Amino acid sequence: MALPELHRFTLPNGLRVVLAPDTSAPVVGVSVHYDVGFRSEPEGRTGFAHLFEHLMFQGSESLEKLAHFRHVQSSGGTFNGSTHPDYTDYYEVLPSAALERALFLEADRMRAPKITQENLNNQIDVVKEEIRLNVLNRPYGGFPWILLPPVLFKTFPNAHNGYGDFTDLENATVEDCAAFFDTYYAPGNAVLTVAGDFTVEGATALVEKHFGDVPARTVPERPSFAEDAPKGEIRSEHTDPHAPFPAVAIGYRVPNPVTELDAYLAYLVLAGVLTDGDGSRLQQRLVHRDAIVTDINAGCGLFGPLEARDPDSFTITAIHAPDVSVERVIAALDEELQLIAEQPPTAEELAKVTARWASTMHREHDRLTNRTLGLGSAELLFGRAELIHELPERIAAVTVDEVAAAAKALRPDSRAVLIVNPVTAGGTE
Amino acid sequence: MSTLNLSLDPASRSSVSHRSAEEIGRTEQGPRPLPELGEQRAPADLSTVDTTIANGLRVVAVRRASVPMVEVRLRIPFADPATTSVGSQHSAWGEVLANTILTGTATRSRIAIDTELALVGSELDAVVDPERLSISGSVLATGLDTVLDVIRDVLTGATYPADEVDRERDRLVERIALARSQPNVIAREALQKHLYGDHPFAKEMPEADEVARVTRDEVAALHARAVLPKGSVLVLVGDIDPDAIVGTVESVLAGWTGEGTAVTISPLPEVTPGDVKLIHRPGAVQSQIRLAARAVERTDPKYPALQIANLVYGGFFSSRLVENIREDKGYTYSARSHPEFTPHGASLMIDADTASDVTAAALLETRYELARLGLVPPSADEVDVARRYAIGSLLTATSSQGGLASFLVSLAGLGLDLDWFVAHPERLAKVTVEEVAAAALEFFAPTAFTGVLVGDADELAPQLKALGGVTLP
Numbered sequence: 001m002a003l004p005e006l007h008r009f010t011l012p013n014g015l016r017v018v019l020a021p022d023t024s025a026p027v028v029g030v031s032v033h034y035d036v037g038f039r040s041e042p043e044g045r046t047g048f049a050h051l052f053e054h055l056m057f058q059g060s061e062s063l064e065k066l067a068h069f070r071h072v073q074s075s076g077g078t079f080n081g082s083t084h085p086d087y088t089d090y091y092e093v094l095p096s097a098a099l100e101r102a103l104f105l106e107a108d109r110m111r112a113p114k115i116t117q118e119n120l121n122n123q124i125d126v127v128k129e130e131i132r133l134n135v136l137n138r139p140y141g142g143f144p145w146i147l148l149p150p151v152l153f154k155t156f157p158n159a160h161n162g163y164g165d166f167t168d169l170e171n172a173t174v175e176d177c178a179a180f181f182d183t184y185y186a187p188g189n190a191v192l193t194v195a196g197d198f199t200v201e202g203a204t205a206l207v208e209k210h211f212g213d214v215p216a217r218t219v220p221e222r223p224s225f226a227e228d229a230p231k232g233e234i235r236s237e238h239t240d241p242h243a244p245f246p247a248v249a250i251g252y253r254v255p256n257p258v259t260e261l262d263a264y265l266a267y268l269v270l271a272g273v274l275t276d277g278d279g280s281r282l283q284q285r286l287v288h289r290d291a292i293v294t295d296i297n298a299g300c301g302l303f304g305p306l307e308a309r310d311p312d313s314f315t316i317t318a319i320h321a322p323d324v325s326v327e328r329v330i331a332a333l334d335e336e337l338q339l340i341a342e343q344p345p346t347a348e349e350l351a352k353v354t355a356r357w358a359s360t361m362h363r364e365h366d367r368l369t370n371r372t373l374g375l376g377s378a379e380l381l382f383g384r385a386e387l388i389h390e391l392p393e394r395i396a397a398v399t400v401d402e403v404a405a406a407a408k409a410l411r412p413d414s415r416a417v418l419i420v421n422p423v424t425a426g427g428t429e
Numbered sequence: 430m431s432t433l434n435l436s437l438d439p440a441s442r443s444s445v446s447h448r449s450a451e452e453i454g455r456t457e458q459g460p461r462p463l464p465e466l467g468e469q470r471a472p473a474d475l476s477t478v479d480t481t482i483a484n485g486l487r488v489v490a491v492r493r494a495s496v497p498m499v500e501v502r503l504r505i506p507f508a509d510p511a512t513t514s515v516g517s518q519h520s521a522w523g524e525v526l527a528n529t530i531l532t533g534t535a536t537r538s539r540i541a542i543d544t545e546l547a548l549v550g551s552e553l554d555a556v557v558d559p560e561r562l563s564i565s566g567s568v569l570a571t572g573l574d575t576v577l578d579v580i581r582d583v584l585t586g587a588t589y590p591a592d593e594v595d596r597e598r599d600r601l602v603e604r605i606a607l608a609r610s611q612p613n614v615i616a617r618e619a620l621q622k623h624l625y626g627d628h629p630f631a632k633e634m635p636e637a638d639e640v641a642r643v644t645r646d647e648v649a650a651l652h653a654r655a656v657l658p659k660g661s662v663l664v665l666v667g668d669i670d671p672d673a674i675v676g677t678v679e680s681v682l683a684g685w686t687g688e689g690t691a692v693t694i695s696p697l698p699e700v701t702p703g704d705v706k707l708i709h710r711p712g713a714v715q716s717q718i719r720l721a722a723r724a725v726e727r728t729d730p731k732y733p734a735l736q737i738a739n740l741v742y743g744g745f746f747s748s749r750l751v752e753n754i755r756e757d758k759g760y761t762y763s764a765r766s767h768p769e770f771t772p773h774g775a776s777l778m779i780d781a782d783t784a785s786d787v788t789a790a791a792l793l794e795t796r797y798e799l800a801r802l803g804l805v806p807p808s809a810d811e812v813d814v815a816r817r818y819a820i821g822s823l824l825t826a827t828s829s830q831g832g833l834a835s836f837l838v839s840l841a842g843l844g845l846d847l848d849w850f851v852a853h854p855e856r857l858a859k860v861t862v863e864e865v866a867a868a869a870l871e872f873f874a875p876t877a878f879t880g881v882l883v884g885d886a887d888e889l890a891p892q893l894k895a896l897g898g899v900t901l902p
Contacts, residue, residue, distance in 0.1 A: 023493045025472040025828040062460040066756060070747045074814040075466060076821010095821045099467035104464050125759025129715070133762050133782050137715040139610040174450045182447035197470065198436040213458075241712060244610045245603065276541040277552070278532075286538075287770075291596055295602045321603065354549035359550030359569050362496040366829045 003084035014188025026194035029372030031091035036184035038162035048188035061112035134305035144249035152416035188219035193376035272353030332413015344400035485659030490671035499667035500834035508694035509629035514633035521635035616717035660691035709886035716884030734864035740815035806866035
């Protein structure tokens with residue numbers, strides 16, 4: 001299949017623009033990715049990047065509070081934003097008649113967001129409710145994305161809780177918001193993506209009309225967050241008041257996805273060989289043969305693969321019965337990794353993984369929201385929006401020996417082990 | 430300190446130059462006008478076939494070739510024929526069946542099934558609920574024949590190997606315990622029980638001891654009598670030729686036969702308005718508010734007006750409930766209302782999760798907005814925003830193969846078809862402000878609702894008692 005059409009240009013103010021026309025349905029997606037995520041928030045302000053994302057919905061020079069939501073929804077559209085380690089994204093997906101409106105809304109808050117004490121207070125409360133919902137009031141809340149990083153990493157940007165603690169959130173000021181916006185939300189620090197039903201000429205004119213006069217500002221130099229891999233096996237235990245069973249997360253470091261993409265993809269394929277489907281190695285061994293875990297998963301990145309720069313992780317998580325020791329789970333896992341390291345997986349095992357990846361990517365791209373966001377994050381992180389279309393082929397090119405080498409590199413003497421204990425051994429019965 | 434902290438470190442803040450929030454929020458030009466909407470292009474007509482094949486299976490095939498994939502959704506009505514779930518093992522048998530139907534046939538093992546599917550980029554999943562057994566998945570278009578053959582094989586010849594049944598049964602007990610540790614599951618089970626008592630519809634998950642008793646022979650016997658083509662529907666959406674594929678399905682699945690019709694669930698008892706029942710969850714830092722009332726089916730002439738009234742109440746972000754308890758008061762991250770289509774009827778559901786110290790206040794505002802919807806009915810503007818959202822979001826939600834397949838199969842389960850879907854925007858366009866006001870008054874009266882509230886009763890009781898309309902434990 002021919003690769004989908006893609007156009008890119010940069011406005012004089014530095015804003016990078018990706019256009020991906022596709023007229024198969026009369027809908028359009030617009031997203032803006034800012035090159036700042038929670039790894040860039042300062043000590044004493046954990047959770048600030050995410051809190052600020054909420055504030056970007058609270059009004060701008062031309063839009064009163066609540067107007068953004070109403071204008072998107074009254075155009076028949078949906079919207080959201082999300083905060084990641086290295087970027088923050090905002091999007092709208094709408095019937096194509098609303099393209100100009102979506103561009104206007106994004107341009108207005110890029111140019112002049114209205115940040116007030118009242119809205120800040122309100123959104124601190126909302127974010128605290130979000131954290132209660134997703135972390136504090138449920139079993140395995142923040143497992144492993146909040147709990148594993150402080151074991152796997154040593155430096156604050158990589159190790160801290162991206163949702164933030166309540167004290168830090170409460171200490172956030174309007175002044176902090178102004179500084180954060182001026183520093184990181186410059187047009188030259190962002191990627192605008194438009195995908196769906198439009199003409200390149202028409203969309204280019206609308207982008208220039210609405211974003212052209214957003215003033216250029218200095219773009220901050222992107223810091224390196226690099227740090228050494230763990231020396232030895234670092235362990236940590238966490239007690240979860242709501243969890244019925246113990247759980248374990250084992251974290252390893254992986255090659256830099258931006259500079260060593262093909263090496264990184266070998267780990268992605270390894271994850272599939274290990275846990276994708278009933279025929280995968282760890283499903284067969286730990287779930288069905290030994291029957292010692294209820295569920296097991298492996299994957300790159302704490303939010304999915306290719307969604308952060310270096311340093312990134314490879315994670316295996318399992319929930320197991322209280323009468324099974326965590327040592328037994330880890331020993332079985334180490335045995336299986338060693339088997340792959342010594343005897344590479346078969347060509348058929350790789351063919352299964354690559355075919356499932358191909359269909360996963362097709363399905364992702366068929367959903368306009370995912371396609372728009374995927375193009376935007378690939379352009380921002382890798383400088384190559386087209387990467388999302390090339391991935392199936394690059395994944396298929398990974399060899400059995402590269403997968404064996406990846407398994408060999410997941411060494412017991414350089415990893416993090418997070419153990420989650422229920423309050424009472426024995427769980428609920 | 431690293432360079433990271435340059436702009437935000439409190440100690441260095443005074444030395445860093447950035448604009449104030451006030452300066453950031455204004456430009457020389459001032460506020461700009463919102464652009465008008467452009468011309469909306471209509472979606473292309475779908476090439477589709479909707480037919481019932483010889484064995485009684487309804488097949489809906491739709492061509493949408495945006496990616497070289499096919500989405501597969503098979504729904505088999507699978508209700509407990511008993512009138513009460515008390516003493517019935519149906520739910521436990523059904524769960525074990527769904528977890529083992531893809532684990533063996535005369536010619537394929539569990540691993541062989543997974544391998545064959547994986548090699549054509551496919552995944553299939555079987556799940557059961559009180560109404561139906563669903564087998565869903567997707568596949569690269571080139572591998573559709575393989576998927577249809579695996580589906581044929583398990584429908585006509587699943588063997589339920591004893592060792593697979595034993596292992597999945599043990600695992601299911603653990604998974605049920607995991608599910609029941611989730612606050613939203615606790616609230617959902619309590620609500621269904623509160624609304625429908627012992628009706629099989631309320632039993633969304635079996636008890637651990639019921640699952641532990643299930644034998645392989647019981648599961649195989651349930652398959653033989655309940656996995657039936659007549660009354661079931663298969664939806665295929667994707668890069669296919671609908672006419673050709675229906676012929677293929679007809680020949681591949683010809684051997685899937687059975688006596689009688691797949692069992693549809695019996696009508697539910699009417700939702701009785703009443704107090705909200707407080708369920709104690711010790712140590713909870715947040716509460717689940719779950720309210721319900723009677724609504725009407727999609728085919729009811731009042732439905733389009735009810736759909737719009739619901740949007741204005743809590744059905745989307747720009748609703749009165751969300752603007753009040755989230756954007757004004759900060760009581761919640763997630764609040765919403767939505768119709769739920771039940772067998773032979775529908776109910777209106779309201780969900781909100783709120784911190785313990787504001788739970789009573791959030792319930793008060795939730796009720797206030799219910800009353801206000803009837804007494805200060807949605808304005809022409811509010812109706813317009815909701816109407817345009819309803820029409821537009823139907824377009825965006827069904828613009829992918831997966832979205833369209835899931836939407837069509839849920840419509841099919843309600844006895845509706847593509848024509849209903851295609852005509853719905855027109856129905857929404859015709860709804861008047863008066864009809865929305867009438868629906869608001871009829872369906873959203875606070876006295877029409879009942880529900881449950883899950884939270885730490887020790888902390889919540891004094892305020893909820895003062896508020897009233899809540900039964901304390």
